Amino acid sequence: MKSIQTRLALQKMPAPATPIIRIPYRLCDYTLPKVLAEVLSQCGGNLPPTLDFDMSSLSFIEPAGVTFLSNIGYWLVSRGCNPRFINIDNRNQSIIYLDDSLFFEQHCGSRLRVEACPRRTTQPLQRIDHDRIHSWLRMELIPWLSSCLGMTQSSLSMFQVCISELFNNINDHSIPNTGSIFVQHYPNKNEIRIAVADFGPGIPSTVARRAPNLTDVQAILKAVEPGFSSLSSPRNRGAGLDILLETAVRRNGGRVTIFSQSSYVVFSQQGCHVHGGVGFCPGTTIDICLRTDTIEQIEDGPEDLEW
Amino acid sequence: MVIRVVDFLPSADTAEQGAVLHNMLLDELKSGTTITVSFYHIQSATSSFVNAAFVDLLSHFGFDELKKRLRIVESSRQINEMIKSRLSFESDRVSRDVSRLHA
Numbered sequence: 001m002k003s004i005q006t007r008l009a010l011q012k013m014p015a016p017a018t019p020i021i022r023i024p025y026r027l028c029d030y031t032l033p034k035v036l037a038e039v040l041s042q043c044g045g046n047l048p049p050t051l052d053f054d055m056s057s058l059s060f061i062e063p064a065g066v067t068f069l070s071n072i073g074y075w076l077v078s079r080g081c082n083p084r085f086i087n088i089d090n091r092n093q094s095i096i097y098l099d100d101s102l103f104f105e106q107h108c109g110s111r112l113r114v115e116a117c118p119r120r121t122t123q124p125l126q127r128i129d130h131d132r133i134h135s136w137l138r139m140e141l142i143p144w145l146s147s148c149l150g151m152t153q154s155s156l157s158m159f160q161v162c163i164s165e166l167f168n169n170i171n172d173h174s175i176p177n178t179g180s181i182f183v184q185h186y187p188n189k190n191e192i193r194i195a196v197a198d199f200g201p202g203i204p205s206t207v208a209r210r211a212p213n214l215t216d217v218q219a220i221l222k223a224v225e226p227g228f229s230s231l232s233s234p235r236n237r238g239a240g241l242d243i244l245l246e247t248a249v250r251r252n253g254g255r256v257t258i259f260s261q262s263s264y265v266v267f268s269q270q271g272c273h274v275h276g277g278v279g280f281c282p283g284t285t286i287d288i289c290l291r292t293d294t295i296e297q298i299e300d301g302p303e304d305l306e307w
Numbered sequence: 308m309v310i311r312v313v314d315f316l317p318s319a320d321t322a323e324q325g326a327v328l329h330n331m332l333l334d335e336l337k338s339g340t341t342i343t344v345s346f347y348h349i350q351s352a353t354s355s356f357v358n359a360a361f362v363d364l365l366s367h368f369g370f371d372e373l374k375k376r377l378r379i380v381e382s383s384r385q386i387n388e389m390i391k392s393r394l395s396f397e398s399d400r401v402s403r404d405v406s407r408l409h410a
Contacts, residue, residue, distance in 0.1 A: 134320040138350070157351040157385045164320050168355045171321075227400060237362065239354035239393065298384055302347070305379035305387040 019043060020052045020086075027058060027065035027094075029257055029287070033264065033279025036072055040280055047081040056087035058094045063184040063193040064257070064287035066101050070125055070180045071197035073107045075282040078199065088112065101125050101182060121148070123183035130171040130178070134164055141183065145192065148185045154298040158247050159194075159290065165240035166196050166286060172236060174200025174283065185292075191254075192290040199283035203260040206230045216263035217276040224258075224267070244288070253294050257287040308335055311345040319352035319386070325359025332360065336368060336376060346382040357393045370398035 019042045024031045039051060053069075061069075076083045085104070088095055090112055098104060099116040102124040118124040123141055137160045146153045163181070171177040179198040186193070200206075204219035209230050211222050222228055224245055229238030241258075245267055248254045255268045259281040266273040310331055316324045328344070335342050346352070364373060379390060 134318060138318070153350065154383055154385070157383060161351050161353050161385060161389070164351075164353045165355070168321060168353060226396065237354070237358045237393075237397065239358065239396075243354055302381040303384055303387060305382055305390060307374040307391070 018050045018052050018084075019048055020054050022054045022056075023058045023069075025057050025059050027061040027069065029062070029064065029259075029264065029266070030275070030278070032065060032068045032285070033259060033262070033281050035069070035279070036282065037279035039072075039076075047076065047079050049080070050082045050084060051076060052084045052086045054087050055085055055092075055095060056089065058092065061094045061097060062195075062287070063182050064195040064197075064259075064285060066098065066103060066125055066182045067180045067195040067197040068259070068281070068285050069098075070103060070106065070127070070182075071199055071282065071285060074127065074180070075199040083107070121185040121187065123181075125180060125182045127178060127180050128167075129176070130167050133167040133179070133181075137163055145183075145185075148187075149192075149292055149295070151295060151297055152300045154300045155295055158251075162244045162247050162288070163194065163196065165243055169240050170198045170200060173206050173230070174198050190291060190293045192288075192292055194288040194290070195285065196288075197283065197285040202281070202283050203258070204263075205261070215276060216261045217265060217274045220258050220260055220263060220265045221272070221274070244286075248288050248290055251294075253291050255289040257289075259285040259287075308340045309343045309345060310335075311347055313346075313348045319346070319349050319356040319360075321353070322355040322359040325356040325361075328356075328360040329363050332364060332377075333367065336364065341376045341378070343378040343380055345380050346386050349386070350383050352386045352389050354389060354393055357389050358397075361390055362393050362397045365394070365397055365401060370394055 019039070021035065021039050023035065073083045085108060095112070099112045100119050101122060102111070102118060105111045106125060106127065123144060126136070128136055142153050142156050142160050145156050167179055170179045179196055181194070181196050184193045203223045204214070204216045207214060207219040207222050207230060214222060224241045226242040227238050229236040245256060248256050249267050249269060253269055255266060257264055257266045260283070262280060263274070263276045263278060265275070312319065312328060316327060318324065332342060373394065379387060
């Protein structure tokens with residue numbers, strides 16, 4: 001009898017309103033982690049069946065924002081929450097950019113505009129698993145970059161390896177072993193932005209297996225130390241992130257930003273800038289900014305190794 | 308003895324692929340042979356591949372011996388730098404660990 005009364009009472013209760021998360025005016029490094037923090041604070045840790053992202057304020061989005069938002073979408077779906085993107089204005093340039101990046105095709109099932117298509121200066125958003133990434137890099141990304149920059153593929157292979165290293169990390173640490181990647185060329189700024197995101201356990205959780213009791217910022221700094229490995233795979237030797245920083249920051253003079261859980265750290269030749277307790281990032285998002293004017297032209301062709 | 312990587316592996320991207328080359332190298336090195344490894348048609352190698360293929364050999368042979376008995380040819384600058392830097396770093400690490408043990 002009691003259970004019937006409870007059931008009747010539940011039926012009379014209005015359905016809970018779908019929480020609405022307002023996407024900020026600028027979706028860039030310092031606003032990215034705040035998006036999901038707002039979700040979690042509204043839900044008290046229990047995700048609702050549906051969550052609405054209000055896109056009406058969005059006016060500027062960085063490449064890392066595209067992968068970050070996409071990663072949040074997949075992360076929510078993996079936890080039984082259906083994200084919806086509402087108040088979409090097809091004339092808004094940021095919405096058009098997301099549409100051309102194939103964001104809505106991936107997350108809403110179709111492109112918003114008939115004419116939406118990837119731009120000449122982008123490699124559209126890809127959700128790609130470890131088995132396919134290496135051939136995609138070799139067959140798609142590097143030939144495209146080579147054509148954009150007028151450089152040999154050998155000149156770019158060190159950057160290809162950096163991304164392969166990130167996906168090898170995803171394969172070692174994450175289930176599923178899938179990541180999202182989006183690439184933007186800014187010819188006028190002499191920059192390439194490559195953003196990679198996964199929703200694995202995140203760097204702090206992985207580092208904690210070997211080095212517990214670190215803050216999230218300390219864990220990110222630990223993870224990039226040469227030779228530090230969580231040993232989640234017996235062959236790990238902790239080289240991947242160090243190679244990324246060596247290649248993209250120390251050699252190229254670019255910038256790498258690593259977001260994970262509550263923090264992010266920006267690495268550049270000027271040093272590293274830490275930002276702790278700024279929100280929440282599921283898994284890890286890595287934003288690589290490469291200078292195109294410092295890449296050395298290397299002739300394609302074999303070389304023998306001289307010890 | 309020449310091992311042409313492309314005859315056995317499509318690329319040099321993963322630790323699993325590196326392990327295949329490692330097993331071939333280990334067998335030959337144990338038999339006292341000098342080996343030439345050709346990276347013909349392979350443009351790049353990740354640290355995971357190089358660690359599994361070459362760095363793991365350091366538990367059987369010293370870096371100086373590997374330098375004498377391994378020739379890397381038809382490679383690329385990226386692959387050569389990766390092999391040299393990974394072997395050098397891990398060899399130094401072994402030396403540091405040994406020094407610490409005896410300190």
